[in-house]
Amino acid sequence: MTMRQTRYLVVGSSHAAIEAVSAIRMHDAEGSLTVATRDRHLPYSPTVLPYVVSGRSSSAQVLLRDAAYFAERNIDYRQGQALVAVRPTEHVAQLDGAAGGELRYEKLLLATGASPIVPPIPGIEKVEYHVLRTLDDAVGLNRAIGTARRAVVLGAGLVGMHAAENLAKAGANVTIVEMADQLCAGYFDRTAATLIEKAFTDHGATIRTGRRVVGLAPSGHGAILTLDNGDSLEADLLLVATGVRPELGYLANSGILADKGILVDDSMQTNVADVWAAGDCAQARSFYSDAKVMNAILPDAAEQGRIAGMAMAGDPGLRRYPGGVPLNTYHFFGRHAISVGNSRQPEHAQVETRFDEKTGRYLRACFLDGRLVCIHGVNEFFDGGVMAQLILRRVDLDPVRERFVAKPMVVGRELMSQLWR
Amino acid sequence: MGRAYNTIAFDAAKCDGCGDCMRACARAKTGGEDVARSRIQIAAGSTGFELALCRQCGDPRCVAVCPAGALAKDGQSGIIGWDAGKCVDCLLCTLGCAYAGIALDEATGRVAKCDTCEGSPACVPACPHGALKHHTTARIYNEVGDWEDLFAPGLAGCQGCNTELLMRHTLRRVGPDTVLATPPGCVPGMGSVGYNGMAGTKVPVFHPLLTNTAAMLAGVKRQFNRAGRKVTALAIAGDGGASDAGFQSLSGAAERGEQILFMVVDNEGYMNTGMQRSSATPYGAWTSTTPVGRESKGKTQDAKNLPLLMVNHRCAYVATASTAYMDDLYDKLDRAIVAAETGFAYLHVYSPCTTGWRFPTDQNMEVARKAVETNFVMLWEYTPEQGLHLSRSVDDPLPVTDYLKVMGRFRHLSPEQVQHIQAKVEENRAFVQQISQQSQAPREPSRFAGHGGDYGKGDAPRS
Incomplete structure (x- = not known):
């Protein structure tokens, strides 16, 4: 049997991927185009998930493209097919899942996003906890907040803060535990963080900054957390929101260079011919220095995806990446x-x-x-x-x-x- | 094929910051007077007034960065719509937009943006100074795009010439049941009559002499009438072929009321044969036969006003038009087509010549616009029943020097010559306005719609 072939293979299904798809189709309406994603849904944004958790948005409402979008543009959209391996010298990608298998591509975009970091806290494997990165995570967490009375959120980034707000509004007693000495340290300064903190404490939340969780153990209704100062907290709902990082196991033996993310140049190309990367899995130049940085934010994912798609399709209108600005x-x-x-x-x-x-x-x-x-x-x-x-x-x-x-x-x-x- | 969209345009030079547009928007969109909530924002800058308004981008970044699918560009209207039910108030769209076109309405805590009030924006008519305009010319592009292009691809016009635009649009509008006459001039020079035995158009085309275009076309049309076939007899001639050598046959056909649509593309000289002067060349203009030197300072006579002469023939329809005002040109073309079913229709289109007038090739529309804005040329239409009516206001024109200075053929003018031209513009304006004031009220734009006259009876035209 001959191997299936596609001119463009886009792996991933969030902002970077769908912007790349739209940029490719803008320039090349005909070339065969396959989108493969490990997710089991149509495209959606991780950024909208806190609103699914709160119940403000239904999971059907947040989808960014419908099946007709792909059908009308002759795009083969494959859900539930994660990338397992890449062999760039042969231009072959290996996908898992029942219908996966090997696929020969001419141009490949890696827009595989990132996954939650689960910190190596002793005992974490023995307790139940939530993360929030996929639509399935959000639906699960939405069900859980209805019954949660004592919730603990690990990590005071935007995902954790959003979830904590929803939990507080749902009537739970919420504690946020953050290692750094302020909230939202990557985004706001201390004065802004204090304003945010006050809004949370006004709504009954407890903020424990500068604290680490050193132990976790199951309890009757959930988990008992031990903090580095000896305090202990009980939680019937535990959300781990300590950041994300890309899962790049598929790069093994591919020759594609990665540091924290896949290293790309200003047209989002990797060190390997015919392979690009964009979005949360990519590590691209910062606007402020020549260092390559992770800038895992939505607008940058969209921008990088567009650039990669234009480069893949040979669009002469391509403008090089100006560098990431948070x-x-x-x-x-x-x-x-x-x-x-x-x-x-x-x-x-x-x-x-x-x-x-x-x-x-x-x-x-x-x-x-x-x-x-x-x-x-x-x-x-x-x-x-x-x-x-x-x-x-x-x-x-x-x-x-x-x-x-x-x-x-x-x-x-x-x-x-x-x-x- | 892509679509064109209507757009709201802002002319900062005409804005005095009165804020009427913002109040109109606030009333229409919020029911109140708080201009901070207006979707259009005018701010006083250091050098004038500045605008923040949704551009309804073709490739909108606000849509690309919306995590909730709450923003989408409507392919039909071009409007970027906001879905209040899907929006989660994250404000990311305000980071995507580089134009401040979508912003927080602090009264609601939600974003707000211009939706052009479903195609009739409240801000535009509220502007007392004409600084805001709602351009609806997109309609033409969208309609014309669906009509068949009846000229061959690859016409050999000079770079930046507007005549190809005019030829393609006109033939598309007139349609395939047309016989075309193109006397010597730029139009056949660009390829309408074709090369190597192949016609340059997809309709029958012939190449009469400069002198006999209207006469030949009249005969062709009469023969079609006799055969009972409905065709449009169309001439596209230059000013030389109409105003000079072609004038007697043109005048005769108009006098007899031949059923012809005679379009003149007036570039004010014999431009394809080496830029000689014609009777349509304006006073003071350089041409190769009115050179500029120690003695000679360009043409010493004023231009013949051919469209007014045609009014004096009492043609069924006479109008002047400019490619800088395509929607107006299209209205007039539509009326001329209908008028040509029963009588003589004359359409005079001013056509700046990048080569002969000497201006940069990207400036054609700007030169055409300046001609109109200074009253150097005037846009009007005439029918025997309704008289002459101006198509746009001729009050408050720009000084004629604004037109003269955008091209090389007037570069040598002395102050006295400029004065002469300005005086001629004033005199012409007064003359045309006088005729227009004596005319009856303007007719409804749709007067001709569906009016077939007594066409198809096979009769020879009235004498």
Whole structure:
């Protein structure tokens, strides 16, 4: 039997993958295109899952493409077929699952995303715990929060915080345990984190920052956690949300280079011919330095996927990756926080902050040589997409800096309207 | 084939920041007066007024970064729609958009964006200065795209010439039941009559002399009438073929009321034979026969106003048009087609010539637009029943120098010559306005729709 063949093989089914698919089809309406994913659903975003957990969105409602989308574009969409191995010299990918098998590709995109990190806490294998990365995880957690009375969330990243909020709103007694000495350390500074923390404690949650869990043991209704200061916590629902990392077992013996993620150049190509990588599994250049970094955020996944798809299809409109800029928004208890740019400020950066206790509005902006490096706000709306462009275009803000810090939204729009005509 | 979409355009130079658009939007979208909640945001910048408004992008980043599938571009309307039920208020779309086109409405805690009010945006009519316009020309592109292109591919026009656009659009609109006459000039030069025994069009085409186009076409049309076949007799001639050598046969056919659609592509000279002057060349213009030197300073006579002469023939339809105003051109073409079923229809299209007028090849539409905006040419239409009506306001024009300076053929003009041209523009405007003021109220745009006249009886045209 001859091996099945496809011109384009996209592995994965979230933002990077679907943007790549759309970029490929924009330029090549005909070339055979296969999407293989280990997930058992149509494409969805990990970012929406907290809303499935809360019950605000149904699992059917959050799908980003329907089956007709793939059928109309002559795309073979294969659910439940994880990538097992790649043999780039032969241009062969091996998929698992009953209908998997070997597939010969001409161009391959690895957009396999990431999986939750489960910390090696003694006893963790003996207790039941949840993670939140897939739609199935979210549906399971949605069922569990209805009955949870004492919930513990490990990790105060955005996933953990979202879930904790939902648990608190569902009436559970929630404790968040975070190793770092503040919440959302990768995204917001201490003042912003304090504002977020206050919203949580106002709603009855307990925050234990600077604490590690050193032991886990089963109890009658769930688990008993032991903290590094000797305290113990009881949980009938335990959520492990200590971050994600890509699972790259399929790279074994492939010759494709990886560090924390798959190393790619500015067109998202790996070190190997005809193989690209994008999204949470890729490690690409940072905008702020030449170092290759993990920038596992949705807008970057979409951008990288688009670039990879254009490169794979030979689209001459391709623009090279400008480097990753962290971009995050966070909505909590009816308030919002926006974070654009590096959360770690470079040396010699000039930092401007303002805080209005009455309104709870907080702004922090960082400048280096007149250029914006980062801007974070809590309850202070500005157009994050405009701010990202000010950073990427290295716009000199010295002439307007005072006004900009006072009114970032208005001055940002003014600069946008003048500069990107 | 892709689709074109209507769009809201902003002219910062005309905006005085009055905020009427924002109030109209706030009223339409929120029922209140709080301009902070308007989907269109005008801000005073350091050099003028600045706009934040959804661009309804073709490749929208807000859609790409939405984790909830709550944003989608509608393939029919082009509008990026927001689904309130699917949106989870994460604000990621505001990170995707580089134009501040989708933003937080603090009153609701949700994002809000322009949806063009289902095709009739409240902000546009609220603008008292014409700084906002709703361009609906997309309709033409979408319709024309479905019609058959009746010209051969690969016409040999100069780079940046608008005549190919005009030829293709006109023939697509007129349709396959057409006999085309293209006298010597740029149109056959570009390939309408073809090469090596192959026609350049998918309709019957012939190449009359400069002098006899209207006469030959009249005969062809009469023969088709006699045979009982309904065809459009179409001439696409240059200003030389119409205004100079071709004038007597044109005038005769118009006087007899021949059932012809006579389109003139006026590039104000004999451009395909080496840029000689014609009677349509304006005063002061350089051509190869009105050179610029120590003595000679360009053409010393004013242009003949051929469309007004045609009005004096009391043709069934006379209009002037410009490719910078395609929707207007299409309206007029539609009326001319219907008028040509019963009488003589004359359509005069101003056609800037990148080679002969000497301007950059990407500036054709801009030059055409400037001609209209300065009243150097005026857009109007005429029927014997309704008289002459201006198609757009001629009040508050730009100074004629704004038109003259965008091309090389007027570069040498002395202040006196410029003054002469400005005075001529004023005089012409006054003259046309006077005729228009004596005319009756404008007719309904649909007057001609479905009006077949007494076509098909096989009679010879009235004399």
